[in-house]
Amino acid sequence: MCRIAVAAYLGRARGVRVDPGRIVITQGFTQALHLLCHVLADRGATTIAMETPSHSDLRTTTRAAGLEPVGCLVDADGLRTTDLYALDASAVVVAPAHQFPTGVVLAPERRGALIGWAANRGALVIEDDYDAEFRYDRNAVGAVQGLDPGHVAHVGTASKTLAPGVRLGWISLPTDLIDDVRDLKGVTDSGSPIVDQLALAHLITSGAYERHVVRARHIYRRRRDRLVQALSTKLPRPQIMGKAAGMQVLLRLPDRLDDVAIARTAGRHRIGLRALSPLHLSPSPERGLLLGYGRLSEPRIDQAVDALAAVLNR
Amino acid sequence: MCRIAVAAYLGRARGVRVDPGRIVITQGFTQALHLLCHVLADRGATTIAMETPSHSDLRTTTRAAGLEPVGCLVDADGLRTTDLYALDASAVVVAPAHQFPTGVVLAPERRGALIGWAANRGALVIEDDYDAEFRYDRNAVGAVQGLDPGHVAHVGTASKTLAPGVRLGWISLPTDLIDDVRDLKGVTDSGSPIVDQLALAHLITSGAYERHVVRARHIYRRRRDRLVQALSTKLPRPQIMGKAAGMQVLLRLPDRLDDVAIARTAGRHRIGLRALSPLHLSPSPERGLLLGYGRLSEPRIDQAVDALAAVLNR
Numbered sequence: 008m009c010r011i012a013v014a015a016y017l018g019r020a021r022g023v024r025v026d027p028g029r030i031v032i033t034q035g036f037t038q039a040l041h042l043l044c045h046v047l048a049d050r051g052a053t054t055i056a057m058e059t060p061s062h063s064d065l066r067t068t069t070r071a072a073g074l075e076p077v078g079c080l081v082d083a084d085g086l087r088t089t090d091l092y093a094l095d096a097s098a099v100v101v102a103p104a105h106q107f108p109t110g111v112v113l114a115p116e117r118r119g120a121l122i123g124w125a126a127n128r129g130a131l132v133i134e135d136d137y138d139a140e141f142r143y144d145r146n147a148v149g150a151v152q153g154l155d156p157g158h159v160a161h162v163g164t165a166s167k168t169l170a171p172g173v174r175l176g177w178i179s180l181p182t183d184l185i186d187d188v189r190d191l192k193g194v195t196d197s198g199s200p201i202v203d204q205l206a207l208a209h210l211i212t213s214g215a216y217e218r219h220v221v222r223a224r225h226i227y228r229r230r231r232d233r234l235v236q237a238l239s240t241k242l243p244r245p246q247i248m249g250k251a252a253g254m255q256v257l258l259r260l261p262d263r264l265d266d267v268a269i270a271r272t273a274g275r276h277r278i279g280l281r282a283l284s285p286l287h288l289s290p291s292p293e294r295g296l297l298l299g300y301g302r303l304s305e306p307r308i309d310q311a312v313d314a315l316a317a318v319l320n321r
Numbered sequence: 322m323c324r325i326a327v328a329a330y331l332g333r334a335r336g337v338r339v340d341p342g343r344i345v346i347t348q349g350f351t352q353a354l355h356l357l358c359h360v361l362a363d364r365g366a367t368t369i370a371m372e373t374p375s376h377s378d379l380r381t382t383t384r385a386a387g388l389e390p391v392g393c394l395v396d397a398d399g400l401r402t403t404d405l406y407a408l409d410a411s412a413v414v415v416a417p418a419h420q421f422p423t424g425v426v427l428a429p430e431r432r433g434a435l436i437g438w439a440a441n442r443g444a445l446v447i448e449d450d451y452d453a454e455f456r457y458d459r460n461a462v463g464a465v466q467g468l469d470p471g472h473v474a475h476v477g478t479a480s481k482t483l484a485p486g487v488r489l490g491w492i493s494l495p496t497d498l499i500d501d502v503r504d505l506k507g508v509t510d511s512g513s514p515i516v517d518q519l520a521l522a523h524l525i526t527s528g529a530y531e532r533h534v535v536r537a538r539h540i541y542r543r544r545r546d547r548l549v550q551a552l553s554t555k556l557p558r559p560q561i562m563g564k565a566a567g568m569q570v571l572l573r574l575p576d577r578l579d580d581v582a583i584a585r586t587a588g589r590h591r592i593g594l595r596a597l598s599p600l601h602l603s604p605s606p607e608r609g610l611l612l613g614y615g616r617l618s619e620p621r622i623d624q625a626v627d628a629l630a631a632v633l634n635r
Contacts (some may be wrong), residue, residue, distance in 0.1 A: 034348070034510035041509050064511075071508045113527075172515030194385045195355050195509070196348035201486030203514055 009204035013177045017163065020135060020217065022149030024156045025179035031188050032199045033135040035176040036137060037068055039162040040100065042195070043133055043178070044072030046082040046187045058086055060293075062107055062285035065100060074098075081106055082292035085113030088120035096267075098131040099124075102138035104148040108257050108286055108297050110249015118151050124160035129183070138167040140220045142252040143228045159182050167208060167254065167301075168220050175199065175207055184319030196317035227254055230300045230308060237300075237312035242319065257283065262292040270296060273318050278311055323518035326525040331477065332529065335450060337462030338470045339493035346513045348489040350451060351382055352474040354414065356509070357447055357492070358386030363421065366411035372380050372400055374600035376421055378587045379414060379535045388412075392437075392602025393596055395420055399427030402434035404428065405442075412445040413438075418453035418462040422571050422611050432465050435532015439472035445495070448472040452481040454534045456566040457542040471495050479521065481615075482534055489513065489521055541568055545623060546613045551626035552612075556633065568615035576606040584610060587632050592625055 010027035014136035033039040044055065055069050059078030066076045077094050080087045086101050101121065104111035125132045134151050142148065151163035158260035164176040180188055188321070192198065210216040231250060237262070238245045238258065260266055266282035273280055273296075283295035298315075300308060324341035331337035347353040358369065369383050373392030380390045391408050394401045400415050414437065415428035427435070439446045446466050455464065466475035470493070480489040494502055506512065524530040545564060552559045552572065558575035574580055580596035587594055587610075597609035612629075614622060 036514070037508070038510035063453075064508075068508050071505065170515070171511075174510065174512065174514040194351070194382050196352035196488065197378075199348070200488040200490065200514060200517055201484070203517065264469065 008179075009208040010084065013163075013308055014179075016211045016216070017150075017161070017177075018180060020147070020305060021139065021159050021161075021163070022153040023163075023179050027187055028268040029156075029180050030191055031178045031180060031185070031193065032204055033162075033178060034174045034196070034199060035166050035171075036135060036162055036164045037064070039160075039164075039176050039190075040065060040133065040135075040176045041072055042072045042188050042191050043098070043131070043160055043184075044069045044180050044189055046184060047097055047131065048073035048123075054094070054096045056094050056096035056099040056289055057104060057288060058067050058101055059288035059291070059313075060108055060283060061100070061288070063285055066288070069100075076288065080289075081109055083111055084302075085111050085117055086121065088117045088124055091121075091124045096130065096225040098133055099107075100135055102135040102137060103126070103151045104136060105249075105252040107135075107137070107143070107253075108249070108253045108255070108281075108283060109256060110251065110253060110255075113151070118154060121151060122155045122213040126155070131160070131184075134159050134161045135302070136161055137162050138253045140168055140229055141224055141254060143224070143231060144251050152179060160184065168216070168223070173203065173207075175203055177219075222315070227301065230303060230305060231256070233305045233308045234298065234300045234303075237309050241316045243310050250297075255297050256297045258298055259283075260294040260296065262294060264294045266294040266296060269318065273315060274321075276314050276318060278314050278318070280315075286298060323522040324491075326522040328493075330525050330530070331475070331491075331493060331567070332440050332568060333463075334461070335453065335475075335477070337475050337477075337493050339475070340465050342471075342589075343494050343496065343499055345492045345494060345499070345506055345615060346518060347476075347489045347490040347506065348491060348510070348513060350449060350476055350478045351378070351483075352506075352509075353474075353478075353490050353492045354379060354447065354449075354501050354504050355386055355456050357412070357445070357474055357498075358383045358388045359505055360413050362387035362444065362500070368408070369411045370405055370408050370410035370413035371602060372415055372420060373602035373605070374422055374597060375414070375416075375602070376413060377599055380602070383414075390602060394603075395423055395425060395427055399425050399431055400435065402431045402438055405435075405438045410444065412447055414447045414449055415465075416449040417465045418450060419456070419563070419566040421449075421451070421567075422563065422595075423599060423607075424565065424567060424569075424571070426462055426565075426572060431478065431507040432468060435465060436469045436472060441468070444472070448475045451473055452479050454482055455458040455538050455541055455568060457538070457545060458565050468492060474498065481600070482530070482537070487517065487521075489517055504550050519578075542613065544617060544619060545570070547619045547622045548612065548614045548617075555626050555630045558576050562609075569611050572610045572612055573597075574608040574610065578608045578610060579609060580608040586635075587629060590628050592628050592632070594629075617635045 010030040014027045025061040053076040120216040152159040248257040270282040281297040324344040328341045376531040414598040466473040475493040562571040584596040595611040
């Protein structure tokens with residue numbers, strides 16, 4: 008029942024082509040990645056390509072499943088898909104709709120190139136569609152999976168739309184992966200909680216889920232606007248990236264600056280933010296601060312930026 | 322908060338000695354076993370001892386985590402702990418309070434011997450405390466963990482007390498396993514659902530959980546009584562084992578009978594039961610049928626036994 012609701016939702020909201028029988032419900036994106044990597048490793052894979060920069064936790068998860076992550080650079084058009092051919096990788100993890108942490112969108116020609124690489128190499132695209140619901144200034148970018156369901160495992164999650172603590176995600180799988188992923192899920196934890204799945208199915212089929220997303224999008228957009236305005240007012244010529252979607256922006260800093268030290272200082276002043284540099288897989292001069300605004304009310308955003316400006320002025 | 326509630330519950334209901342910091346919340350017993358086996362395998366373990374007979378799904382889970390299961394016989398006093406010394410195993414999975422599927426209780430001297438083996442070999446006892454809440458004719462048997470928290474990982478679950486679909490379990494860990502198990506849980510699925518954990522914590526701290534267990538125990542005892550009476554009336558001298566606790570009894574059949582075929586025939590007559598012989602890890606002449614009564618109302622129990630008697634008479 009949950010898979011029926013999710014399949015219908017993915018079709019209309021994300022352009023994913025899937026039927027319920029090809030969906031496996033997981034404990035959020037983390038478990039989805041864990042299961043996919045384990046199945047690939049069992050089939051002989053050793054290496055997985057990953058966007059650089061990207062979320063460092065993903066690497067821990069792929070390593071625990073036996074796949075060594077190798078970085079593939081992201082530029083203003085997203086993942087540099089031509090670089091994939093130089094990597095001997097059985098899969099790639101990519102967030103085409105809203106790259107983390109740069110916020111870029113994968114360019115249309117690269118979407119095709121990504122699928123082309125997967126087909127050419129018999130590789131798997133793991134599409135991390137973690138927050139595509141929250142795009143503010145134009146229509147949402149559809150999932151790459153819709154281009155070629157046979158080479159893409161599309162992963163969605165309720166972590167951004169509902170709450171991270173919900174721990175519900177879903178994989179739309181190519182046919183040849185279904186049995187192995189489903190079996191491993193059973194062996195690993197005997198399936199996800201039924202009550203939670205029924206609640207999600209009810210939210211989706213009643214329309215409440217999508218109404219909630221619209222309401223939340225409106226609130227996050229206002230927070231985004233307030234944050235960008237505050238940064239523009241209180242900082243000298245700030246370079247703000249990734250503001251078109253999601254729940255964080257990337258404030259670029261001058262190259263080679265110690266963004267980790269700045270984040271640590273900010274933490275001591277009770278401003279929670281992440282440094283960009285630990286998110287690189289390969290050495291890079293690019294520095295920055297990730298500013299999340301998902302949990303900040305509008306008045307607190309101004310206070311936070313004041314405090315950040317004071318830290319940066321030192 | 323959930324771990325605080327669970328620690329208090331385990332102390333008063335099961336005699337487990339644990340503080341909340343040594344508890345990891347899991348997706349039921351399956352994930353608990355999966356995590357423990359993975360951590361042991363990462364530390365170099367290759368083999369895990371397992372009661373024979375026991376649940377065949379457990380073997381699939383240990384194998385997926387890289388540990389080969391080896392059988393250790395169960396007799397009327399439970400696991401034959403002296404046999405453990407002949408096995409080169411880093412751990413043993415055992416259900417001391419109510420062995421599955423025989424229903425026997427681990428004898429007091431063997432409880433001590435089990436701990437002695439673990440201390441002697443530096444091995445881990447994985448205590449599967451899956452349904453000890455449902456003991457009908459005398460007080461519950463306390464957890465072995467209380468004897469030596471340093472050598473036992475005690476695993477409890479809401480699967481029998483609430484419902485299998487709840488997917489909540491808890492491991493009480495020896496100190497030297499906490500960090501590794503917690504880290505692996507994070508890497509595997511970023512933690513269990515928060516709403517479910519808060520609900521469980523509320524059930525426990527409000528007293529509703531234990532009141533529910535008392536009510537459920539009363540209902541299951543009546544079903545158990547009805548089933549045993551029906552079997553005694555409708556079958557010639559039935560050998561019924563494991564009736565003192567849990568939600569199933571084991572109906573022993575003459576040795577070497579094809580219990581799998583009988584279970585299959587019963588299935589065609591819409592009686593769901595399991596054969597004993599696939600649960601043996603090593604060849605055994607013992608045959609039987611596992612009759613679960615957890616979901617059967619009392620009137621349906623009579624009908625089911627009538628139908629079973631008809632199948633057996635053929």
